[in-house]
Amino acid sequence: MSDIVLDLQSLTRRFGPFTAVDALTFCVNAGEVFGLLGSNGAGKTTTIKMLTTLLPPTSGEALVAGFSVTTQAVDVRRAIGYVPQAVSVDGSLTGYENLLIFSKLYDVPRREQRSRIEEALEFMGLTAVGGRLVGQYSGGMVRRLEIAQSILHRPRVLFLDEPTVGLDPIARDAVWKHLIELRANYGTTLLFTTHYLEEADSLCDRIGIMHLGKIAAIGTCEQLKMSFGGHHSLDEVFVHYAGTALDSGGTLHDISAERETAERLG
Amino acid sequence: MTSLPNAKRQSDLVSLKTMTTSILYPVTGFVEKTFVITEFELRKLRHDFTELITRALQPALWLLIFGQVFSHSGAMHTGNIPYLDFIAPGILAQSVLFVAIFFGINVIWERDLGIVQKFLASPTPRAALVLGKGLSAGARTLSQAAVVYGLSLLLGVKLNWSPLALLNVVMIVVLTSTLFSTFSLIIACIVKTRERFMGVGQVLTMPLFFASNAIYPTEIMPGWLKVVSRLNPLTYVVDALRTFMLAGTTSSFGVGFDYAVMLIATTILVLIGARLYPHLAT
Numbered sequence: 001m002s003d004i005v006l007d008l009q010s011l012t013r014r015f016g017p018f019t020a021v022d023a024l025t026f027c028v029n030a031g032e033v034f035g036l037l038g039s040n041g042a043g044k045t046t047t048i049k050m051l052t053t054l055l056p057p058t059s060g061e062a063l064v065a066g067f068s069v070t071t072q073a074v075d076v077r078r079a080i081g082y083v084p085q086a087v088s089v090d091g092s093l094t095g096y097e098n099l100l101i102f103s104k105l106y107d108v109p110r111r112e113q114r115s116r117i118e119e120a121l122e123f124m125g126l127t128a129v130g131g132r133l134v135g136q137y138s139g140g141m142v143r144r145l146e147i148a149q150s151i152l153h154r155p156r157v158l159f160l161d162e163p164t165v166g167l168d169p170i171a172r173d174a175v176w177k178h179l180i181e182l183r184a185n186y187g188t189t190l191l192f193t194t195h196y197l198e199e200a201d202s203l204c205d206r207i208g209i210m211h212l213g214k215i216a217a218i219g220t221c222e223q224l225k226m227s228f229g230g231h232h233s234l235d236e237v238f239v240h241y242a243g244t245a246l247d248s249g250g251t252l253h254d255i256s257a258e259r260e261t262a263e264r265l266g
Numbered sequence: 267m268t269s270l271p272n273a274k275r276q277s278d279l280v281s282l283k284t285m286t287t288s289i290l291y292p293v294t295g296f297v298e299k300t301f302v303i304t305e306f307e308l309r310k311l312r313h314d315f316t317e318l319i320t321r322a323l324q325p326a327l328w329l330l331i332f333g334q335v336f337s338h339s340g341a342m343h344t345g346n347i348p349y350l351d352f353i354a355p356g357i358l359a360q361s362v363l364f365v366a367i368f369f370g371i372n373v374i375w376e377r378d379l380g381i382v383q384k385f386l387a388s389p390t391p392r393a394a395l396v397l398g399k400g401l402s403a404g405a406r407t408l409s410q411a412a413v414v415y416g417l418s419l420l421l422g423v424k425l426n427w428s429p430l431a432l433l434n435v436v437m438i439v440v441l442t443s444t445l446f447s448t449f450s451l452i453i454a455c456i457v458k459t460r461e462r463f464m465g466v467g468q469v470l471t472m473p474l475f476f477a478s479n480a481i482y483p484t485e486i487m488p489g490w491l492k493v494v495s496r497l498n499p500l501t502y503v504v505d506a507l508r509t510f511m512l513a514g515t516t517s518s519f520g521v522g523f524d525y526a527v528m529l530i531a532t533t534i535l536v537l538i539g540a541r542l543y544p545h546l547a548t
Contacts, residue, residue, distance in 0.1 A: 052387045054547040074389050082387040086380030092310040104302045105390045107295075133313060149384075 003030040005157055005189045006051065010060035013046050020046040022213035023060065028191060028206075030156070033183060035200040036193045038210035039242050044193040045085065047210070048159050051191070052082045065156045078106070081150030081188075085161040088146050091135035095126055095145050098134060099152060106153035120148040123185075124178050140171025144178060151182060158182070160192035164199065172196075176203060201234045209241040216241035292391075299390050303398025308405055318406065322413040325361035329354065329417050332481075342482055347515065351423045355507035356480030358414040362407045362439055363500060366446035367471050369403050370454030370463055373546070377458070383547045393540035396451060400536065403447035404440035411439050418511075426513045434510040434521075441528050442503045448535040455542035479504050479518075502527040 006028035013021040021043040028034045036044050049055035051062055053073040062069045065079035089098045099117040108116055121130045124144040129137065134145065143163060150158060163179070164172040180203065182188050194200055200207050201221050208218040217224055217237070224237045311318065329350075336342055337349040344352040376382045385395055418425055450467070457463050477491055478500040484492050495501050506524035509517040517524065 049547070054383060054386055054544070077387060077389040080387070082384060084380030084383045086378070086383070088380035088384040090306075090310070090381060092313050093306065094313075097306065097309055101302060101306045102388065105299060105385075105388045107389075146384075 004028070004063075005030040005032075005065055006034075006191065007063040008047075008051075008060070009062065011047070011050060011057050011062050012059045013043075013050060013055065014058045019213050021050065021057075024213070024215060026208060026215055026218055028157075028189060030189055031183060031187045032205045033180075033190045033203055034192075035204035035207040036191065036210060037195075037197070037200055037207055037238060037242070038193075042210040042242060043213040044210055045161055046213075048082075048161050048191070048193065052080060052159055053077055078153070079156050081153070081155035081158040083143075083146045083150050083158070083160045083163055085165060087142060089134050089142060089149060092133065094131055094133055095121065095137070095148075096130040098145060099130075099149055102149050103152045108153055116152050120152055123151075123181070124148040125174070138171070140167055140174055143167060143171070143175050147175070147178065147182075151186070151188070154186060155188065157189045157191065160190065162193055162195065164194065164196065172199075179203075197234050197238055209238060211242045296391050296394050299394035300398040300401065303390075303395055304402045304405065307399060307402030311406065318409040321361070321365055321406065321410050324364060325357050325410055325414050326417060328357045328360065329414065329421065333357065333421075336481075343486075344483055347512065348423075350418075350421055351512055352483075352508075353481050354414060354418045354421075354423045354425075355511045356478075356504050358411060358439065358511070359442065359478075359500060359504045359507055360475055360480050361410045361414070362442050362503075363446050363474060364471055365407060365410070366403055366443045367450050367474070368464075368467050369399075369447035370450035370452075370467070371460060373399070373451050373454040374458065374460050374463055377454075377546045378460075382543075386544055386547045391540075392543050393536055396448060396539035396543055397444070397536050399451065400444035400448040400532075400539075401440070404443040407439050407443040408436065411435065424513045425511060431510045435507060438503060438506050438510070438525075438528070441525075441532060442500075445499060445528060445532045445535060448532065448539050452535060452539050452542055455539070455545055458546070474498060474500050499527055499531050 004027045008024050008026055011021060011024040012019065024043075024047060036047065038044050046055065050057050050069060051064055053069050053076050057070065064076045067075040067079060069076050089095075093101075096117060099120060100113065103113045103116055118127070118130075121127045124147060126141060126144055126148060129141065134142065137145065147158075147160075147163070158179075160179075164175055167175065176199065179190060183190060204221065206218065206220050207224070209216045209224075217227075219227075221234055225232055225234060228237060228240070333350050333353050336353075340349075342349050342352070373382070386392075415425065453466050453470075454463055457466055473494075477494045478498050479495060480500065484495050484501070487495060502519060502524040505518050506521050506528070509515055509521050509524075
């Protein structure tokens, strides 16, 4: 099971004179849980947007499940699931309806739709509330529904942009419990960004620390800690690689969007 | 051994079937996805239909207040049709326009959440996302048509009740709303924020409305405005609505031409919208 499912080759994105992602090159293996860390504005979200075909790269290439993000975008979209940082389910529909629309958009065969939706609800612990309007869900339930929505078509890779932002510790644990089961049951590869280092430390097979659009360090948490002699915490490793304060990126709009998300979920 | 040819034929059949579906897929997939988007937009109404009621208020006020005043004053000369009859189709077109032109605010709202991003990361054709939303806006405007018909009946407007005429009115109303809500979606894709969008929306509605034949005949306009009104799609909408809604009227431009203008404008706008919609995710 060492198939490469994500292959980034000098992936670059510029916004005017600002290089948000700078010649990013790394691979993620099938079934791996990969955490992308870094300060605000380090280029994590831009990277995810390019891998999910939402943003075309300025140069470079990435293969997702073997398909090129620049020339085979529709094939990439079929192979992936995406949970954006902001709330992406519709509050004026029920949980079940939110899943139904995506099962149709992803061409889940009609006679399988119902069973897939019920399975996804069950898997995310939402069976009891599937018929309720999402507007009445708690923050943790909304996140779990978003994950349920993005796994209906059994994607090979699931991208999650700060899946636990704004959640209380109990809701956060529940989200992670389900994500880890997802990998165990379906072999789904997970790539996620987070600011919570303890999450990365306990859950990731490997992490990449981004700084100024580049990968500053990559490896298992143990490897990264050992490279500093083994008696440093992941926090200290992180500060070493991503520590300098960033003046670029992380604009007011990004930050207010992030806080709004946290507010909606909390 | 005997089962082999059979199995082969079956696999041939299967591959033939997948081949034809894959050839037709761009078309069938597009139509199917468009209706999926429309269906779910309409399901939202089932959970909250206050929108349908607030929509109905605007045409009622225009017909009951503006229409009554001008009809009594006799200030507008509309030939052999009474003024109230003349503006009933105009008010329907106007109320469809006024709601459709602010449709884009929902799109910006969905962008500020993460809904647009999630749809764009799915394999749904972009044009299906845009057209599906436009059609749902069209279906919502039917409540406005019902109100205009109800009030027209009360006010004594001579309506054409033939089923064919009614069917045409329904089609025109849905098409008009699709046209202008897609236009609104394009503006939303360009300005991207609620504040700027509201400004642009306000600026656009009044000229579209007043530079048309909705509440007065174009004959009373100065020459330059007449030219503008001929370039305004709303003029053709009103012309077609007037032809089908009222008994004993004839079209100024020909309903075939009216339909052609509406269909071509909608198609062009959907294509532009499909190009611009992905920019919302960046």
